[in-house]
Amino acid sequence: MVGDPADQAREAVVEAALARLGLDAKVRLLAGQDMWTLPALPEIGLASLVMSDGPIGVRGVRWTADDPSVALPSPTALAAGWDPELARRAGVLLAQEARRKGVHVLLAPTVNLHRSPLGGRHFEAYSEDPYLTGRIGAGYVSGVQSGGVGTTVKHFVANDAETERLTVNNLVAERTLRELYLAPFEAIVEHARPWGVMTAYNTVNGTTMTEHHHLVEEVLRGEWGFDGVNVSDWTAARSTADAIEGGLDIAMPGPVTVYGEALARAVRAGEVAEARVDAAVRNVLRLAARVGILAGAEPVVAEPPRPVDGQALAREIARRSFVLLRNEARAERPALPLRPGTVALTGAAARDARVLGGGSATVFPPRIVSPLDALTAALPEGTLTYTVGADPSTELATGEPGLDLRAVCRDAAGRVLGARGAPGGQIQWTGSDLPDGVTHDTLHTVELTGTFTPRESGTHTFGIRGLGAFTLTVDGTTHYDDVQRPTGGDPFAAFFNAPVPRAEAELTEGEPVEVSLTHVVRHPADGPLKNVIFAVAHQDPRRDPDELIAEAARAARDADTAVVVVATTERVESEGFDRTDLRLPGRQDDLVRAVAAANPNTVVVVNSGSPVELPWREEVAAVLLSWFPGQEGGAALADVLTGAYEPGGRLPTTWGSLTDAPVTRVVPENGELAYTEGVFIGHRAWEKAGRTPSYPFGHGLGYTDWTYESLHVADTTVTVRLRNTGERAGREVVQVYLAPSLPDPDRPARWLAGFAGAEAEPGESVEVTVDIPLRAFEIWAEKRWVVVKGSYEIQVGRSIGDRRLAATINV
């Protein structure tokens, strides 16, 4: 416990409150009362603690588009900014959003590593590099908590893939854990003092993480001095005594958990010491005191910070995150910024932008600016054309704007209990969030009824996302009346499963038709979750793919520049499953090739949260990664394409083909996934394998040029002088790598040891200073950190593959 007076005062209030609680109240406080909250205990002046996902926005306790949240760019994008201060500012905005929504704790950030590019939640984590992850994560946590809102750094630890995520036993050597997977958590605990962590679903070396006494009690709390709360991932707590002994404070969600009454019984039976329960309650009360919901305790932040303009920040982070991978000269000038003239824009995602990843990270933004909207506004009238080109989505989409539906709830006798709007035809009522007048006990049937207005004429497909009994009627015809059954064991499958096509109808553009979907609600009697989750799904008429590509190529031929937006879909990047390849879905590769053949001045914008293969990259003039760019993504894209701003991002993770990628196994064998590659993941592994990726870690171009002029090293302080030798102001990310002078097969050839941003006007020279932390020279050996003495080269440059200056030091 850190001993500043405010902490001590809060601690005294916590102890006094704890002393007034009996066992039954204590155990209630350690168990969710519903999907997102803990119970209030009025007898000690404790209000109900509210938690919410996380990480790119604050969804709040309601999972619906009529309670919108600012959606920032994906965590991969935030990391591509290589700027902890930018991450801190994101955090400040998220604290503001949390306060607006009555949320005390944000279930974020995700600091698992990009061990393999196939990881399904890759987009939700920062980087393959533990140091960069720790720096960005610490900035984010500091920002959120500076707004008086708690964080839960997650998922502790080694939740780096999704296959069998609830049960997989990840076999990870202690050294690998320490140097890679634990490292970001350790750095964040040291630099940002998070008020919470979330323990993962998976098992590490034979012990499930919600019971991992060694990693939680000995390492996290014991060695690192973490004094926050440890909350389980949702449904990850599996036992009563082992979880409390393993240091798990809160079992979420409720009301059915392994804590509560079961924990009281275990104490009374002598299986668990009450002191263990007290320790957990103390952690929860400390968190409550910090966020200001425990009477008598002064919150850490009494005055919320100055208001932040979320829309403007979302746009700024997006353009600071875009990574310009390639920008070749065409007709004697680089393809970007766009030259004056006409632009042929193509790609389904240019119109229906994919701004965020799927799963629990989903939020509902108040608006989405697509590339088509933003370029139409930014370019002179009459200079932009748009074609769909290729639609990557082979499946139906939910939340379609043409669906205007309302939900009516009935009891078993058919009486109306209540009703609520259902924007986009989606119902996601989690926990106690139900329409007024409705309870889980009385609710029998939900009828979604209303209209669908087509934006095109032709054969439209409708379908259902969700599990259970459904009746789907379109334009007076009942197309489906049956039960959709689960296929796997994931408790959140209803969120993530693919929608199933169930009806086709010939419709006319602009003419509304009636649509209804009725669902009979059944909750498993003993299941922990009472959620009502289903949606009407829809797909526009399909056109012949060759014809679409030919149309795009024709438009490209007639324009000065062609811009192709390619994207992944929710089926590719989401939660609960991993990827099986890195290809762009559908005919998008064919589209790029056809457009590039028609117009050499082709710019490709890649709208994905994680790496995809770019087999045509040498055939196009420019490649710009826009990640999942958040709600203002289109506006930021127009800023960067037109040259109003330069793209500021650098790769936080190596991009290459799956065939070359060194670490690709995410599928357990007999329930086990061995991290046999040890400390060699990401750029460390690419270098060890002697393979050249498509684009190396740290790579990214701006709109100006930089010359690295000098490097000076004093002790472990590195000073770099560089000059902006281009024609416009810019920002450079100066990267410092540490390489043992004598190659050591047990260590990477080099690793990231520091970085700093530099800004300069054209012609101006600037100096940046980077302090290399002692940890950069250490390895985990014999149960402790050991400095590896010897000679090291300090290499400074623009990416791991473009090192400009070097100096040798002896340690």
Ligand code: BGC
């Ligand atoms: C995810 C967590 C998330 C939680 C609550 C889980 O399935 O793994 O990251 O915070 O659900 O939505």
